[in-house]
Amino acid sequence: MEPTPNPLESPDQPKIGVYICRCGGNISDYLDTEKLADTVRGIPGVTLSKVDTFMCSDPGQDRIVQDVQAGLVNRVVVASCSPFLHEVTFKAAVRRGGLNPYLYTHVNIREQGSWAHGHQGDAATQHALHMIAGGVGKVRHLQPLDKIRLPSHRRVLVIGGGVAGMKAALDTARRGLPVLLVEKAPQLGGRSLDLGRVYPSEQEARELVKRLEKDVRAEEKITVLTGSEVTAIGGFIGNFEATISTGSEQRTDAIGAVIMATGFTPYQPPEGEYAFGHSQVVTLPEFVKALRDMPSGKTLTWNGKPVRSVGLMHCVGSRQCEGCFQPQPDGQLNDYCSRVCCTSLLRNAVELRSRFPETQIYDFHQDIRTYGRGQEDYYTCASDQGVTFFRWKGEEPPVVTARDKGGLAITVKDQLTFGEEIEVPVDLLVLGVGMMPGPIADLVDQLKLPVGADRFLQEVHPKLRPVEVAVAGVLLAGTAQGPMSIEESLEGASAAAAKASILLAHDYTDLEPFVALVTPDLCVGCNACVEECQYAGAVTMEAGPEGKSVATVNPGLCKGCGACVAVCPTRAIDVQGWTLDQFDAMIDGMTDEALRVPATQG
Amino acid sequence: MADAVYQPRLLMLATLSCAYPGADAVGKARLEYYPNVHILGVPAPVMFPKEFYLRTYAKGFDGIIIAACGSDCPYKNAYDQLAARIDDLVQDMKQGGLEIARIRTTAICTVCIKPFLKEVEEMKEKLAPLGPVNREIAATLWRAEREAMKTRAAQVA
Ligand SMILES: Cc1cc2nc3c(=O)[nH]c(=O)nc-3n(C[C@H](O)[C@H](O)[C@H](O)COP(=O)(O)OP(=O)(O)OC[C@H]3O[C@@H](n4cnc5c(N)ncnc54)[C@H](O)[C@@H]3O)c2cc1C
Ligand code: SF4
Ligand code: SF4
Numbered sequence: 001m002e003p004t005p006n007p008l009e010s011p012d013q014p015k016i017g018v019y020i021c022r023c024g025g026n027i028s029d030y031l032d033t034e035k036l037a038d039t040v041r042g043i044p045g046v047t048l049s050k051v052d053t054f055m056c057s058d059p060g061q062d063r064i065v066q067d068v069q070a071g072l073v074n075r076v077v078v079a080s081c082s083p084f085l086h087e088v089t090f091k092a093a094v095r096r097g098g099l100n101p102y103l104y105t106h107v108n109i110r111e112q113g114s115w116a117h118g119h120q121g122d123a124a125t126q127h128a129l130h131m132i133a134g135g136v137g138k139v140r141h142l143q144p145l146d147k148i149r150l151p152s153h154r155r156v157l158v159i160g161g162g163v164a165g166m167k168a169a170l171d172t173a174r175r176g177l178p179v180l181l182v183e184k185a186p187q188l189g190g191r192s193l194d195l196g197r198v199y200p201s202e203q204e205a206r207e208l209v210k211r212l213e214k215d216v217r218a219e220e221k222i223t224v225l226t227g228s229e230v231t232a233i234g235g236f237i238g239n240f241e242a243t244i245s246t247g248s249e250q251r252t253d254a255i256g257a258v259i260m261a262t263g264f265t266p267y268q269p270p271e272g273e274y275a276f277g278h279s280q281v282v283t284l285p286e287f288v289k290a291l292r293d294m295p296s297g298k299t300l301t302w303n304g305k306p307v308r309s310v311g312l313m314h315c316v317g318s319r320q321c322e323g324c325f326q327p328q329p330d331g332q333l334n335d336y337c338s339r340v341c342c343t344s345l346l347r348n349a350v351e352l353r354s355r356f357p358e359t360q361i362y363d364f365h366q367d368i369r370t371y372g373r374g375q376e377d378y379y380t381c382a383s384d385q386g387v388t389f390f391r392w393k394g395e396e397p398p399v400v401t402a403r404d405k406g407g408l409a410i411t412v413k414d415q416l417t418f419g420e421e422i423e424v425p426v427d428l429l430v431l432g433v434g435m436m437p438g439p440i441a442d443l444v445d446q447l448k449l450p451v452g453a454d455r456f457l458q459e460v461h462p463k464l465r466p467v468e469v470a471v472a473g474v475l476l477a478g479t480a481q482g483p484m485s486i487e488e489s490l491e492g493a494s495a496a497a498a499k500a501s502i503l504l505a506h507d508y509t510d511l512e513p514f515v516a517l518v519t520p521d522l523c524v525g526c527n528a529c530v531e532e533c534q535y536a537g538a539v540t541m542e543a544g545p546e547g548k549s550v551a552t553v554n555p556g557l558c559k560g561c562g563a564c565v566a567v568c569p570t571r572a573i574d575v576q577g578w579t580l581d582q583f584d585a586m587i588d589g590m591t592d593e594a595l596r597v598p599a600t601q602g
Numbered sequence: 603m604a605d606a607v608y609q610p611r612l613l614m615l616a617t618l619s620c621a622y623p624g625a626d627a628v629g630k631a632r633l634e635y636y637p638n639v640h641i642l643g644v645p646a647p648v649m650f651p652k653e654f655y656l657r658t659y660a661k662g663f664d665g666i667i668i669a670a671c672g673s674d675c676p677y678k679n680a681y682d683q684l685a686a687r688i689d690d691l692v693q694d695m696k697q698g699g700l701e702i703a704r705i706r707t708t709a710i711c712t713v714c715i716k717p718f719l720k721e722v723e724e725m726k727e728k729l730a731p732l733g734p735v736n737r738e739i740a741a742t743l744w745r746a747e748r749e750a751m752k753t754r755a756a757q758v759a
Contacts, residue, residue, distance in 0.1 A: 082626045083643070108641075111629035117637035127637040134640070448676065514645065526758040534678040561677040562649025566687060569755040578645055580654060590640050591611070591662045 014140050015047040017073030018132060019064060020109075021055035021080035027110050028053075030118030031125045035597050036079070039129055043136050043595070048072060056086050061093040068097025075139045079107040079132045100144035102513070102577060107135035125597050130590045137585030145576055147510040148555045152238030153256040154504045157182065159230055159443065162190020164478020164489040165261030166212040171497030172259070173221035177504055180253055181216065182244055183226045188213050190263050194285060196292030198486060199347045200374030208486070233258070233446050237473030238509035239556060256509075257473045257500040258447070260457055261493065262440050264479040267317025267334065267433040270326045274313055274431055275400040275408055279303055281429045283316075284341065288348060296355040302428045307359055310352065311410050311426035312345045313398070314365035318434030321395045336454045338434030339483040342369045345432045346378040346387075353385040361387040362424050364412055366394050372485065390422065391415040400429060435483040447471055456482040467496045473509075475499050514577045515558040516565070518551045522572035525549035529564035529573050539564055539573070609638045610664035610729035612722070615647045619676055621669030621710035621718075628715050635722045646670075648680040652691045653747045655705065659740035665704045665729045667721060672709025698743040703728050704735060 018040050022028035028051075037049040048067065052060045055078055067073045076099070078090045083106040091101040109128045117124040154177055158169045161183030169181040187193070188209070195205035216222055225246050232243040240255040266285050269276040276283075280302065282290075300307040318341065320333040327333050342365070349361050363382070368389075370376045383389070390412045392398050398412040403425065410424045437456045444451060450470050452458035457480050460468045467476045475496035478489035503509070516529075516539060525541065529551050533539045538558040544550030551564075551573060562575045571580055616622040622643040628635070640663075644650075647668045655666060668688070675681045684707070692702050706725060710718050 082623075084623065084626065108626070111626040112641050113629075115629035115632055116625075117634050118632075119634060120637050123637045127640070131640065134642070524755045524758045526755065532683070534680070534683075559677060561646045561680055563646075563677070563680060563683050565649040566651040566683075568651075569751040575645065575649060578649070580649075580651070583642070583644075583650070583654065584657065586642060587613070587658050587661050587663070590613075593662075 014045045014075050015073050016043075016045045016075045016077060016136055016139055017064070017067050018046055018049040018077045018079065018136065019055055019060075020049065020051045020132075021060070021078065022051060022053045023081060023110055023114075024053055027080070027114045030114035031109060031128050032122075032597065032600070035125060036129055036132065039595060039597050040132055040136070043133060043589075043592075045075075045140050046136060055080050056089055061089065064090065064093040065097040068094060068099050074099060074103065075142065076104045077107060077132065077135045077139050078104075079109045079128070079135065081110040082108050082112070102145040103139070103142050105135040105139040105142065107132050122597060122600055129595055129597050130592070133589030133592050133595055134586035135589070137587075137589035138582045141579065141582045141585050143576070145513040148513050148515065149508050149510050150238055150556050152504055152507055152509045153240075153254040154178070154507055155180065155253070155255055156257050156259060156500050156504070157230070157240070157242055157253065157255040158259045158261055158477075160190065160261035160263050160438075160478075160480065161185070161188040161224070161226065162261060162263045162478060162489075163192050163209065163212060163486055164263065164480070164493040165190070165259070166209075166216050167490045167493035168259045168261055168477040168497045168500075169222050170212070170215055170219060171494050172500050173219045175497070175501040177221070177501055179222045180242075180244075180255070181222055181224050182228050182230055183224070184229045186227045188216065188224065188226060191266075191285070192486060194289045196288055197347075197351070199343050199378060200372065200487070205486070230443065233443065236556075237503065237511075240473065256504045257475065259475045259477050259493075259496045259500060260440075260443070260449070260480045261477040261496075262438045262443070262480040264435040264483070265438050267338075267436050269316060269431060269433065273325065274316060274398075274429065275402060276431065278402055278408065278429075280305075280408060280427060281400070281431065283431050283433045284344060284348075285433070287430045288344070291348065291351065298356065298358045300352065300356040300359040300428070305406075305427065307427040309360040309362060309424075309426045309428075311408070311424065311429040312349060312361065312363045312432060313429060314342060314345060314363070314368075314432045316341075316431040316433045317436070319366060319394065321397070324395065324397055330455075332453075332455075334434060334436070334454070337369060337483070339369070339371070340485050341432035341434055342367075343372070343375045343378055343485075345430070346370065346382045348430075349382045349387050350378055350385060353382070353387065362410070362426060363387055363389045364398050364410065365389065365391055367391075372487070389416065390424070435479060437480065440480070447474055449474065452482075454482065456480065467492055467499055473503060511555075513555075514560045514575055515555045516553045516560065516562070516573050517576050518553060518573045520544055520550045520572075522570045523550045524570055524572070525551070526569060527551075528567040528569070532563050532567045534561075534563065535559055608730060608733065609636055610726055610732075610734075611662060612639045612665045612667060612725060612729075613658060613663045614639060614641045614667045614669050614722075615644050615650070616641050616669045616710070617647065617671050617675075618643045618645055620671035620712055621714075623712040624669070624710040624714045624718050627713055628718050631715055633715060633719060635719055636726060639722055646675075646677050646680050646684075648677065648684045648687070650687070652687065652694060653744060653751065655691050656694070656740055656744035656747055659700065659704065659735050660737050660744050662735065662737060664732075664735045665706070665725055667725055668705075668707045669710040669718075669721070670707065671711070694743055694747070698746075699739050700736065700743065701732050703732065
């Protein structure tokens, strides 16, 4: 069988350094790291191999830096934990030594080595040896690479003009970046427009919206498009293109980053859930709006009838127990907490008691989750004002029935009185419905946005990267990400704006160079790659030297999937950093029969 | 070593966005599987030509599991393109006399610990009775495919 040619053999004699990490025993308690280092040294091209207790520590990294600087190695392999943890760390060390950071290969001998077959003796060490040999094979074939620098459009698209979208637009514009704020409704403000006074500050929500809107309208860097929708969007960080329909016209805009502030939709109970559909059963958003707009009095009236008692039901469409409720069309229940309903219900209980003193209130909850600053006060205050509380178990929600003489009866197994079954008559029932994501399936699909189990847009990491998504250049603001209060929505919006301004701080973006590249001499111009590629313009046939047609890749449009690679008859096209020659060399290393760790004695 | 039981040498082509972190999750949970499984992180298995698989068998891998992302694939249409390539490979293996049980395509997600272990165990059990791959047959098929590629290239010119 023909050996895989090594393009680097003569001009640039590879001097490979292999660094093996003990991981403080996580690796060396199971694999014989010293033997690995000894055996690896026998592989052609390997000029040194070393073992360190913590390769990721400063002294560990310095080994690489110093060996590179001393000219002892010009290619580096580290065998340690998963590349997802420290590949960047070691690449940076290679760069600090003065070498191109892409002349580096990472071998995972912890998650896929010591932790996965640690109790299998020499066989586990032998396996690690072959994995390292694979890495050595690859590193020998690596070429220096440079990040791809593409010009970026320094302009941000904010989709959704609720409080989060307005705040994100303002903070971005005030850092000097032009913003396009697209809102599908005829006005700005979102769901907050329907609220009255809001916890914890007791401000009028509409006042708050008005203030934000005034600032937004006064900011000349913000273009507001209401009554408008993004009908198509694609591209990548620095280079998105959005088609926006404003009702009167269709426009196309070049964008550098996108902030998703598309908000939430209140849960809509199915007919019959807690007697929903009955004229005296109302959802919290409807109730809050009606309460705001009605005059105060001794007793509340609803549908022209006096309401002597109101029931407040928590967790409607949230924290649903299996088998108790009708699932969503996708078959799933809403098992998450919607976070704002508890405090909003109690806030409105307090308002009801003070504005309609003769209306009694009964509160039905699984738990009271008044989790934020100033929120617990609403619970204390409601208690003090004589609101009666009943607590139900998640798997035994209360049952609501219409009474013959009008009104409703709520039957609850009350945990506060040791599970006693109690029937409470009420004239009106308010359902504390939770939050669901807005209807943004088109945007999710076009931008390939990740969605969590709760169907809201999902961040990369809840603590370390809380407003970024896995798609570079797309950020999250407000309730598009999950249930939040206004306060939290604005915090998220400010964070997203800060992130967007960092991403677009320069008029260029640097992208990983893992895209296809054609070796023109090998290309026979068969067009197979162009036909196989699914991304328009990523690879095209261009006139080459002597009038020959040569496949040419546009690195900005190529996704690096490699679909083209498999169909090329001459291996003329390859994904850089992941070439077929490199893969062949890895296979050769992994199957090298000559490589054996000496058996453990005794 | 006392344990001379034949253990098939397995290659797993694991997508970096799904199956590779899935394999990491297995290790993190300290769940062990037999050590003759070699995991190779790949951006997308759609990049491998038939020739790569045949060469890999010729080099002595007894089985290959393609652990992809399934419907979560981040690349447009790549899952269908991959399926077509594997169909083609299977045809060659059938005709050339290489057991088609030696190739398997599956989807493993980032937290798919149990499916990962199940795939590895099942593949091992399927391959054990077959014994080591016939490297001669694989090499012959590989050479034939290389020739076919050359012909395809020449036809253009
Ligand atoms: C009953 C109730 C009471 C509440 N009480 C309080 C309270 O007292 N205190 C408090 O802090 N919070 C309260 N909240 C929470 C508060 O309503 C939210 O935190 C806030 O509205 C979130 O703002 P947002 O901008 O994220 O989303 P939204 O207000 O939902 O705004 C999203 C905007 O995006 C637009 N949009 C959506 N999709 C698109 C698209 N594809 N293209 C263009 N535009 C789009 C929508 O039209 C909307 O204008 C309450 C919520 C409810 C339901
Ligand atoms: S790597 Fe994928 S996107 Fe790039 S040219 Fe090849 S097929 Fe097209
Ligand atoms: S498939 Fe290969 S040979 Fe054919 S045009 Fe593309 S790069 Fe050139």
